[in-house]
Amino acid sequence: MGHQPILELYPWEPGICFQHPDAGAVQTTVVRELRTRLGNVEDIRACSSCIVAMEARREELALEAGVEYVPGHAGEPFTAD
Numbered sequence: 090m091g092h093q094p095i096l097e098l099y100p101w102e103p104g105i106c107f108q109h110p111d112a113g114a115v116q117t118t119v120v121r122e123l124r125t126r127l128g129n130v131e132d133i134r135a136c137s138s139c140i141v142a143m144e145a146r147r148e149e150l151a152l153e154a155g156v157e158y159v160p161g162h163a164g165e166p167f168t169a170d
């Protein structure tokens with residue numbers, strides 16, 4: 090699967106990538122929500138190159154585990170079940 094169909098699975102909004110904060114506001118998508126001790130929910134955002142890398146890693150893990158790779162869930166923990 091090419092990058093574009095994978096990226097189209099995610100909603101994009103300007104934001105700060107959790108791995109590239111120095112890049113400033115770029116197109117990002119929420120990969121995880123963190124609940125703080127105060128009860129606030131903070132979005133963890135990733136840019137497109139991070140999503141591509143995360144998806145590639147998931148595909149690799151799926152291959153190793155012999156399970157079907159389903160794109161569009163970059164922020165979810167990988168499980169082989």
Ligand SMILES: [Zn+2]
Binds near residue numbers: 106108135139
């Ligand atoms: Zn990034």
